[in-house]
Amino acid sequence: MNLCNLEALVPQYVRQFEAYIPSPPDDELQQMFGCSRLIRMNNNENPLGPPPAAAAFLQSFDPALVSRYPSGDCRPLRARLADYLGVTPSQVILGNGANEVIAFVIKAFCQQGDNIVTADRTFAVYEWIARFSGVDARLAPLNDFGFDEEGLLARVDSRTKLVFICNPNNPTGTWWSRDRLIRFMERLGPNHIVVLDEAYAEFMDQPDYPDGISLLSRFPNLIIFRTFSKMYALAGLRIGYLVGTEQVTDIVRKTAIVYSVNTLAQSAALAALGDQTFITATRSLVQEGQQMLAAQCAELKLPILTSDCNFAMIKLPFSDTLAYRLLMQQGYMVRTMTGFRFPGWIRVSIAGREAMQGFCTALSRLVHSRTDQSPLAKVYGVF
Amino acid sequence: MELKVELVPERMPVVVAFAESAAKSAGLAAPETTMLALSTEELFLALCSSIPGAGITVRFQDRRYAADLLFQVPQPPDLRIFNITSRPDHETEEGLAEMGLFLASRACDQFSIRQMELGGWEIMLRKERNYPAPVQQSQPHPAVQTWQLTTSPAPDLVKQFSALIADSFAACQFPEEFTPPGRLLDKLASNEYGIILAQGEQGELAGGLIWHADEGRMVACFGPYLAAPTEPEQLTIALCEKLTEQFGRSNRLGLVLYAPQQPPVAAGFEAAGSLAIPGGTIWTGYRMLAEEFGADAAVATELMPFYTDWCSSMALARNIRAYHDDGETANGLTLFATRLNRSTGMARLTPLLVGRDAEAVLEEHLQLLDQEQFSAIYCTVDTGRPFDALLAPHLLKRGFTPRMLVPWGGTGDLIHLHRAGGSR
16 A cells, blocks of 8 residues: 555544553553552542452453353343433443443534534543544633533534533532532523533532432433443443433444443443442542542642542642652652643542552652752753 | 646746745745745756656645745655755766755755655745834833733734834844744744733733744743733743643643743743853743653763753653664764754754764764854754764764753654854
8 A cells, every 4th residue: 555645544633633642551660760669549440449249250250251242232231220220221321431432422423513512621531532533522611620501501502412511520529519400401401412421420429419310301311421440440341331311322322332341341340339338438438538638738738629539639839740750750650630731730549548648748758859949950050 | 735746857847837826825925936936946856866757746835924835755865965065066977966955955944854654755845924024113011910811812912912022032032933023923823833912901911922833742832921910920820831731632742941031830841951042041941741651762872961860850761771883884874954044043953864974964064054154053862763872972072062851852852952153
């Protein structure tokens, strides 16, 4: 093939897109940054690991089963989820992580020339999938760190197919109450689909935090996303799902990839679902970790955004990407927020007590070390 | 607009006519149009002798402030012609083969060659428009207490900003293309440049900064240039953070900031070194936009102290390999892309290929630049391209000193070296 022609084959919106590069394995990073161990506090994983029943299942899994295809449409799990959530099995569609479910929905409803509307500083994958699918992503600025109804509504037009609301929002942890969500749905009207991403719903312990699924009968244009990656600690198995009215899921099913959720993930999710003791233990761990972080930030005079979620955002008086590199040298991996359009902020996942104590010490050391001017810079005659 | 022809001399009038039409349609005046047409003629004939008969696509791009002609060829031409030190020699066959693009490299504002990502080579001739000199109208700048930022200011505000820069800042603190106002407005309209301005409550200009995002992975940023805010540090932080926010979720890896009035460390910029340029020395800052996972780096022994010091200061994770010249076979030739700015006396050499003839080719370039009275010469070496390391000892021997490090500025990190005129 003449390589010159390859460029002509690639759509402009793909050509402009930069591939996401995930982080290398821990051993490579440790070697590169010279740290003896690495604690990942960047992906909002649950440090408790999966619920006991899921862990027991994984330990006893029969390898012979992997030679067979999984349930193509996750039938047993859908039935269990439907029962748990109070919907019918056909209202549930599972995917290889919530990211895949986002792609199903965008593919189902959008074509070139259409647009999606979401916030400018939220989970990036809505925007990414839209853009590399040739769909415009219209972004409303956050207001006081939260989704802004007015900004979202102002960007909606006749070509808006989907409005994505991350509730609670990753990375700020802010959330809309039930009343606020209802008010927004009423003002938006029925001509657009609203995707309510509830990836962190199980962490929420607030009486007026809305259960989006309970609003489906009132607002059939709602789709709710959830995941087993966060609370249920099955991130490595990649499994997430959406719930909508049957009318909506019948459409999304057309673009859903069957057999994409593996046997292990389906069965582990079945075992994990609804373990209230585990959820309570996780919430308790998160609360303790948030308090530790808040106290440390108060001492260092750093602004912090805490919430019920298993992450917090901290504002630093210097570059977040520099902080990332310096914390990596101490063995702590956080998420920089420049990529979320929050320059100077880091997002820290709540870890176990020992890791949190270690992180607080590392953060303190980092902040104190940066208050002095760089001695090297003086040598070279610059600030 | 594009033209497809074969590389045979008979097609030359067609290509020149294309260049002339393109230049006129882009609003270039007659002298600039003639320069571009003559450069096109010279380049086309050079390509005809280098890769005779090959198919070529000539594309025209109107950048508002300039007309670009892009010559896309499927295979590399004889790259020696791109060294500006190659001189016309019509006397012998050998001389013809080595004839350089003397006119193109001098008559055009930019003359460059690059290997295209998906195959083929592209040679660019850029000729910029001329703009009328600004009418001198210094405006008072009242103190501004509160401000709002805008990324799409009205043209009149941009003109005020251009005037502010020209009136209040030394020439070494801003690129000349930010004045006159017409040129700055056209640069902004090209979408390669962007601006963030701060306005007070009455719409008065409080300050701003300008960025330039070309095809690389870095964004060059200039400023902030402030009028008279009551809290300059707060405005500096606001402007720099807005800038970072704009590129936070983009395919860019970093921001390089030139000549701020105060180093905006609180806004996330780290010291990256300093640049001595005619008229003064400017602070340069760096802001990495992405999380980095470390990299391998090949560095000449002579540059090792500078590089390791800066890696340590910037907390860069690098597997550094000292690169020695062990006599292995390198590229067959050395090729520099040269960018000249005659009005400021600055020249920038970027090694595209480094071969066994590096020392001689470098020496030729320096002699020529000295003869033509360039007072500041810059060169970059890329730690991601091991053969670049071969060039470093020759640069240091000829008076260059490392001044600045831009992580991920090239394939790997870019070390910027500088040689003041006559400092050999």
